[in-house]
Amino acid sequence: MRTCLVLLLAALSTGAQSLTLEIGLLGRHPEESLPLTSLEPRIVDDGEAGAEQGIRDNNTTGRFTGQSFVLDPVVIQPGESAAAAFRALHAKGVRLFLVNLSAADLLAVADLPEAADSLLFNIGATDDRLRVAECRDNLLHTAPSRAMLTDALAQYLAWKRWTRWFLVVGRGPADTAYASALERAAKRFGGKIVERKEWTFDAGARRTDSGHFHEQQAVNAFTQVDDYDILLVADEADSFGEYLNYRTYQPRPVGGTQGLTATAWSGVFEQWGATQFQRRFNSVTGRWMTPLDYAAWLAVRSLGEGATRTSSADPQVLHSYLLGPEFKLAAFKGVPVGYREWNGQLRQPLLIVSRRILVSVSPQEGFLHQFSPLDTLGYDRAEVRCAR
Numbered sequence: 001m002r003t004c005l006v007l008l009l010a011a012l013s014t015g016a017q018s019l020t021l022e023i024g025l026l027g028r029h030p031e032e033s034l035p036l037t038s039l040e041p042r043i044v045d046d047g048e049a050g051a052e053q054g055i056r057d058n059n060t061t062g063r064f065t066g067q068s069f070v071l072d073p074v075v076i077q078p079g080e081s082a083a084a085a086f087r088a089l090h091a092k093g094v095r096l097f098l099v100n101l102s103a104a105d106l107l108a109v110a111d112l113p114e115a116a117d118s119l120l121f122n123i124g125a126t127d128d129r130l131r132v133a134e135c136r137d138n139l140l141h142t143a144p145s146r147a148m149l150t151d152a153l154a155q156y157l158a159w160k161r162w163t164r165w166f167l168v169v170g171r172g173p174a175d176t177a178y179a180s181a182l183e184r185a186a187k188r189f190g191g192k193i194v195e196r197k198e199w200t201f202d203a204g205a206r207r208t209d210s211g212h213f214h215e216q217q218a219v220n221a222f223t224q225v226d227d228y229d230i231l232l233v234a235d236e237a238d239s240f241g242e243y244l245n246y247r248t249y250q251p252r253p254v255g256g257t258q259g260l261t262a263t264a265w266s267g268v269f270e271q272w273g274a275t276q277f278q279r280r281f282n283s284v285t286g287r288w289m290t291p292l293d294y295a296a297w298l299a300v301r302s303l304g305e306g307a308t309r310t311s312s313a314d315p316q317v318l319h320s321y322l323l324g325p326e327f328k329l330a331a332f333k334g335v336p337v338g339y340r341e342w343n344g345q346l347r348q349p350l351l352i353v354s355r356r357i358l359v360s361v362s363p364q365e366g367f368l369h370q371f372s373p374l375d376t377l378g379y380d381r382a383e384v385r386c387a388r
Helices: 002-015 048-065 082-091 103-110 113-117 146-160 173-189 211-222 274-285 291-310 315-322
Strands: 019-028 067-076 096-100 119-122 139-141 164-169 192-198 230-234 254-256 261-263 350-353 358-362
Touching: 019 048, 019 082, 019 291, 048 067, 048 274, 048 291, 067 082, 067 291, 082 103, 082 113, 096 291, 103 119, 119 315, 146 173, 146 254, 146 261, 146 350, 146 358, 164 173, 173 192, 173 230, 291 315
Parallel strands: 019 067, 019 096, 096 119, 119 139, 164 192, 164 230, 230 254
Antiparallel strands: 261 350, 350 358
16 A cells, blocks of 8 residues: 555656745744743744744655745844845745734734735734734734634633633733633633732742742732632733642632643644654654644645645645635644634634643534534634625
8 A cells, every 4th residue: 555655656746847835934033031940941943843844744745746845934133123024035035934923013014015925824923803803815824813722721611610710810911812812702601700800929039948938828818719610810921820820729720821721732732643743843853842833833734735736836826725625734633624714714623731631622522613613712704804
């Protein structure tokens, strides 16, 4: 069987014209931040390593189809313009882009006149507005939205009948946005926010000799509220959420951005062939794949699958195919994934995990949809105001 497959691919290669797809990767230099613990590795190639894995996977097939894929990464330094970095790659002939930028920078790049003939993949920004009101025809999303992440978690909480939520929100705008997504998810899936508090305690003294005692006392006092089933934290900057675990006044689980979380990918995931995939990535990078790596890999593999099926590197041809019903990508999630034609969002199962184990996978059984259970996660067609 394997010999027959090799011969078939070789035959296809004989008649195929050579085609090279150069893919740009735009991302800003990450801000230096104090890690929660010295045990956490400092990742300097987050996203880029996932894209490179996609390039390797594409080129494995490309050897037989006459196609080759090349990654051109650009790190935008502080004070530099994302638009200028995009224009520089565009001037080199690059028309396919992975973009790991803020929502504002992403829209600024997508709206450039030069971007009209390009295809962009958002691999990092989770902002719901990019999928609801500010869609762009040249933009697809492999990063899940905040609504998808919170819906995935809320479905599991509904399955557990943990319906009373104590919501703790950080002071940043991203924390507020995540909290808003949780409020929306509560209305959709039967949750009730019985208490909401803003976190104002500074946890920066954790490395002092008495830091643990100070945090223990502060969290214990802060969480003395009426009864609830789970504490949900909105702390996208990861500045305080981890300190709530095991310190709450009542013995309750913690979830949200820390504790029990919803994510597109995790090193603890081992089902549906993921173990082999994780090992291939780890053997090259020496670390485990992150959600950003996975989003970049999905984007590159989407282009690889599209180029194989259409025999084209044209962004418009690829865009039309990826949004069509024939596109299906094996993503190590148990079901094929594809893009929602109404906002360009990749629909996919999401993992419910703790730091060391897979807890569940959403959508949960029993949450139905007229088209796909995957569309129970995030904004549905009728809720989207984009004109496509």
